[in-house]
Amino acid sequence: MTGQSVRVWWARLEDGHAGLRALLDPVERARYEATADPANRGRFLVGCALSRLALGDLLGLPPADVPLRRVCPRCGGPHGKAELALPRASGGSGVDFSVTHSGGTVGVAVCRGAAVGLDVEECDARLDVDTVAPGALTDTELAALYARPAAERRSAFLRTWTRKEAVLKALGVGLSVSLRGLEVTAPDASPAVLAWPEQLAARPEPAMADMIVDGTHPASVAVVGAGALRLDRRDASATVAAYGREG
Structure with missing residues (x-):
C-alpha cells in the first residue's frame, strides 16, 4: 500500500x-x-x-x-x-x-x-448536540443530522466535528475559522471536504482518515500536501x- x-x-x-x-x-x-x-x-x-x-x-x-x-x-x-x-x-x-x-x-x-492535523473527541453523554450543532454544521449537515434517529446524533455530530477540526489544524488555522463554513461528507461516508469557507477559498483536497480510540472515542486525521x-x-x-x- x-x-x-x-x-x-x-x-x-x-x-x-x-x-x-x-x-x-x-x-x-x-x-x-x-x-x-x-x-x-x-x-x-x-x-x-x-x-x-x-x-x-x-x-x-x-x-x-x-x-x-x-x-x-x-x-x-x-x-x-x-x-x-x-x-x-x-x-x-x-x-x-x-x-x-x-x-x-x-x-x-x-x-x-x-502538514498534518489530528483531532479526538470524548464521546460524552453530557454533550448537548442541540446547543452546539447549529454553530458547527452547515445547513446541509444540520438537516442531515436531524434526519437521523435521535440515538445516532451524538456520534454523527462528533464524527463530523473531528473531521473538520483535523482539516483546519492541518491548514494551521484551527478554530479561528468557523466550522460552519467547512462542509464534509456524511459520517458514514469516506471522509472528504465538500465545500470550503470563504476565508480559505479553494484548497488542495486533503487526505483524511477516521479512527475510533479505545473502542469509543471518534478521531480523525487530515494531511494537506x-x-x-x-x-x-x-x-x-x-x-x-x-x-x-x-x-
Missing part, C-alpha cells in the same frame, strides 16, 4: 507521572506549574511527552533531545502551536506533527513531507507510563 505515511500515537491521561517532567523545557515547565486544573496539567504533560517520544522515534533521536518551540502568531509569546525546532541539516525539514486531547485521551500524529494517506497507529500508553521511571 502506497501513500503518505502518518504515525498516530495514543496515550491516556492516567499514563502521566512525575518522571515525565524531565522532558519539559523551561517554558513548558512554567506553563505546567501555572496550570491549576489537575486534569489540564496532566493532559499538557502527557501531550509534551508523547510529542517528543513520537518525534524522537521518527527522527532517530532520544526524546529528551527533541526541541520544540511555541510562538504565538499574534503576539509572539511562547504559547502558540508547538513546532519542531530542528535545523534542516538535522533532519527537521518537512516534519510536521499535531497534538490532540479530550477527556482522558491524548494523541499525536507525526509525518514527513506534508500529499496524495493517499497510510496510517501507522500505535498505542503508546505503556511507553509513556514507563518512560523516566526508576528501575
